[in-house]
Amino acid sequence: MQPNRAAPYSSLRRTVHQALKNWHSTNEETALLSNLYLYRSLQRQEGGSPRRVTNLVLLQAIERLSATYETEARFLQARFLEREPIHRLANRLNVAESTVYVVQRQAINRLVELLHRQEEEAVMSQKARLLQRLEPPTYTELLGIEEQLERLVQLITTPAAPWLVAIEGIGGIGKTALADALLRRLIAEGRVDELAWVSARQQRFNLGGGLDPVAKPALTSDQLVAALIKQLLPELSTTTPVDQALATLRSRLQTTQHVILIDNLETLADVESLTPTLHNLANPTKFVLTSRHSLYSEPNLCHLRVAELSRPVALRLIRQEAQLSNLLELAAASDADLLPIFETVGGNPLALRLVVGQAHLYALPSILYELKMAQSGPAENLYEFIYRKAWERLDPLSRQALLAMPLGNPAGEDIEYLAEVGDLAVGELRTALSKLVTLNLVDARGGLHERRYTIHSLTRTFLQQQVARWF
Known part of the structure; x- marks a missing residue:
């Protein structure tokens, strides 16, 4: 079934017409085009009152329209920007006044078509830019997180407190994957204009059972703020004083809503000093924190705990990973054959995926025995x-x-x-x-x-x- 584009297109036409009529309005707070990404992008770049930003969107569109429809662009400029009355336009065009309204409707339609194309191009480009800020996903399909994901979407898209949301749980339970799914969902649905991802992770556990160090993690609060500034304000000179850079960052985050993910918060050396800084930067910006440590002592922080997968979901994950790895015998195994895996490692997704990865090399009973006895490098590294x-x-x-x-x-x-x-x-x-x-x-x-x-x-x-x- 094709989406109905007529309704939003008609709505945009009415909004654009009203915005043109309000060009000279004395009400500086009128923001008729604020639902457009084009508007919000210009607001960040140029600043100013809502009416001024609205006029900039229209002016840029009219200037671009003149490249292909010069007559229509000139008409819109004369009618709305220069306030030329209908009777004078009729005389200049040598048409009846009623015909001027036909010309006006056609010109506005051309402008709306152009704005619609510009908006689609800008949103597509913006989504691609935001996706580049994310780390590569470590999953193909997340299982068993639907309820938590919906709760997170609700928390982050509601323009009110809490401004800091902590995703908490034991290592390997899927905190980063859940946060990644949240950001990808917000990007896909066009519900976030700006985001940043900063990681304090110092090592990664690969599915071969090895520990890989991470180059240059953010280990202090100052390093983390510097990483945010580098992502969101690349135009700032590296010689900008820290206090000035922080003030610029605060102004931006408190003017335009961002979603900022701070991953592996517990590895920061001075986490206690960071949360006051985040509260100072928040509203309307929201911060999503992932941590192995539950920060119950911190005020004004929403806690979302990630539980281990249930037995049915854990078995689905084993089969899914086995299918993707072409371990067809494991993917087709009965529940009775797979239950010892769940009984050994529970519903920890990282441990479940390690078992599947080791199944390329070893028999399942051997893998589970080594996990119980901690007699192999992969098992010891997992616990480490x-x-x-x-x-x-x-x-x-x-x-x-x-x-x-x-x-x-x-x-x-x-x-x-x-x-x-x-x-x-x-x-x-x-x-x-x-x-x-x-x-x-x-x-x-x-x-x-x-x-x-x-x-x-x-x-x-x-x-x-x-x-x-x-x-």
């Missing part, structure tokens, strides 16, 4: 990538509490039970759980009146063998 930094941040009490978690029911246990099996006082366990939940090593589940605590299946597997080597 996901858990090492979090483990090193734990005090002895928090480590004791984490080691007790596998003793509980995978569906979750209450604090009293975990304190008993972990040989901890309830007060001590509360302190430890605060840190473990903040680091997304432990999940807090339940409702307003009851909480139960559990760990991911992959964390359970990790605690069986690998963690003993880090003491």
Whole structure:
């Protein structure tokens, strides 16, 4: 079914006609063409009142129209810009006054057609430019994130607080992929004019089981702000004083809404000093943060936690990755054959994809055994990538509490039970759980009146063998 273009085209014609009539309006706040990307782009470049920007859009279009329809362009300029009355135009054109309105309608139609083409070209170019700012996607199709993606779209496109949204979860759970899907959705739907992507990631885990260092990550708040300025304000000289550059960035972000992704926030050395800076830059700009650490202590921050995939979705992901990798036997395997994968690594997408990647080389039982026993380089690297930094941040009490978690029911246990099996006082366990939940090593589940605590299946597997080597 073809989209109905008549309605928006007719709407544009009415808006353009009204904007021409308002050329000399004294109301500087009239922004009739603000729904056009052409308008918003000129507003960023030239500034000024809404009426002035509207007139610039019209003037540039009329000048371009004169290259192919000089008579129509000259008529529009005389009628609306120079305020030449109908009777004088009729005399000059040697036609009846009623005919002047026919000429006017034809000229406006030509102008609208041109504006429509310009808008489509500008939007297409802008979308291509924005896509170049994103990192290459690490997925073909994301599974199991539809509800979270819709929530994010709602949060980011609503012109009101929260201005900072944190996507949080354990390593490999799909935070960056979800943020990437969000930005690609906003770009495709034309719901964002400007965006930036800044990563603080220091290493990547490849599906061969190796750890690849990342060149020049943003490691401090100052470096991160400098990276934003480089992306969004390339015209600024590198010798511009920091305070002046920051003031220019603030003016831009608070004049025009941007969406800015800061990936792997937890690796910044001075994250506590960054969030006040982001609040100072926000509104109407929105910031999306991905972090392995839940920033519950930060005010005015919306938290969206990424959970592991359910068993049905995890099995779909295994089959999808196997099909893409031409592992046809694995793709056609029964649920019974694939369930041991889920029981070993749970619904962690990175771990699931590692298993599929290793299936090119090894038998499935061997892969799962090595993950359980942490006896291979890929398995050790996976645990290093996901858990090492979090483990090193734990005090002895928090480590004791984490080691007790596998003793509980995978569906979750209450604090009293975990304190008993972990040989901890309830007060001590509360302190430890605060840190473990903040680091997304432990999940807090339940409702307003009851909480139960559990760990991911992959964390359970990790605690069986690998963690003993880090003491």
